[in-house]
Amino acid sequence: MNRIQEKLKEDRKLLSIYFSAGFPNLDDTEQIIVDLEKSGVDFIEIGLPFSDPLADGPTIQESSTKALRNGMTTQKLFDQLTDIRPKVEIPLIIMGYFNPMLQYGVEDFCKECAETGIDGLIIPDLPVDVYHEEYQELFEKYGLINIFLITPQTSEERIRFIDSISNGFIYMVSSASVTGSTSGFGNETTDYFRRIHKMDLRNPQIVGFGIKDQETFKAATQFAKGAIIGSAFIKHLDSEGTSEISNFIEPIKL
């Protein structure tokens, strides 16, 4: 069983953290992963930087640009991750845009992921139908779980379809927005969380976009299995560096 699936069986709310690989410094990747696991995080989403991240707000755009300027590449990331297992047991997910994976070669990319111990992928601009028709078999061959997004505007029929081809969790985007742009959840968002909860999907849902502290984590996980923090963590790395990671994580998990 994949580490993501194992983790999802635990009977508590799960915290996932996103960071851009190669930020703040090119070679911080391993240290950040080790410290995040030590701090009690449940999943790590390693951002593969892209020049044109359409679904991301300013914070992740900037960290992504900085990482590229630092010299991060797809191959560099795999090199950094070569010895990550068995240093950590935590499920590792690569989140990135599709073009760098296409240029690397999708099968080669999947193979490298499997060999370095990556458990899953989140590719915001690889649509569900294209994945289903062209890539699902390949991802499954290498034991990779592909994670899809749903939003408040996603139709019930489409959510059912996404649920039917998902094998881990569903990434529930909290509101119509790019990353890092909301502050707190209104009634409309809570209604949406409740609506999805009532659909009783096969795959648990992890909420992302707009979560930044304990309060928003609690609100997001009232109905969902867990929540993802990205931009707020990157801001923390930017101001505090990599030495104080537990100071950011521990208050959220209280």
Added chain:
Amino acid sequence: MSYQVDAKGYYGDFGGAYIPEMLYPNVEELRSRYIEIMQEDSFQEEFHELLREYVGRPTPLYYAKRFSEHYGTKVYLKREDLCHTGAHKVNNTVGQILMAQKLGKRRIIAETGAGQHGVATATVCALMGMECIVYMGEVDIERQSPNVARMKMLGAKVVPAKSGSRTLKDATNEAIRDWINNPVDTHYIIGSVVGPHPYPDMVARFQSVISEEIKYQLMEKENTEDPDYVIACVGGGSNAAGAYYHYLDNPKVGIIAVEAAGKGIDTGESAATSALGKPGIIHGSKTLLMQTGDGQITEPYSISAGLDYPGVGPMHANLFTSKRGEFISITDEAAMKAGLELAKLEGIIPAIETSHALAVFENRKFKKDDIVVVNLSGRGDKDLNTYIEYFNL
């Protein structure tokens, strides 16, 4: 085999809709309805009335006598430069603003590079009394200040794109992000035959009025609908798509696409996507684009801001790889020279984008009785400063 879009939104291997889930409802709504809406009688009537009364169509198909004599062939210029706002861009914005109204949208967003599409969008928004937000790279705002002023006069809000290289590519990213953040009431008027399906096809259909007119105008003048060649410049490729549209599947008509070589294809300062690009994904479309080996999108360069795009529409990517189209790249220098030459020979100052198409005649020889149509996509008023600086006028 057809060179038109297929049922799944592809031109050969290119096209599709590689979009984040957040955009899916909007793009899907458009995809499922655009053809049906465009075919409604009321839509067609309104669209053609606006093209006639407001844009000033049909534009002339002008026989360029002195230019023809100079190059020893028969050259017709399709005068899109005479459209309201000075270029073909307005054909598309008129169509899309009507589409937005049919879809019940109230807020319009657009991206712009040199500002031509931004002006064309701001114009139709003023015409229809709709809110208009135009994203423009910070760098472009500085170099194209007259167009920024025009958009402001027309009531649009110009928002600087401050990410990345702060040019057209980044303005497009910002417009897409705006659409993600405003999924219900907003329509995104893309300015070229780029972006996720159905945009390349929808924009091509709105621009296809160009070749529709060429066909009957040429019939009147030459007793044939079919020229031997149609030449157009290609940045994203909307004027070219419109000029080729009704000839795509007619093998008697040669298609010539002209890209900007910038300072030269091998100089690292170029926008010749067919020569320098590889298949990849940009702005939701699988197409040819300029990128690093690692899949990061690179910055193009051309003296012409309208050709300064790192990708090319999927229709054109397919015309290139299938060899249906002949692709030629023209340097800044050759284009500037050709622009000046047309001014002297015909009394027409072309946009620098268009000058690239005109520069083809210097090296590409045509037969004496060939009928060659050049799509004169825009006028040169907006480029006066560049012409002044370049030639010390």
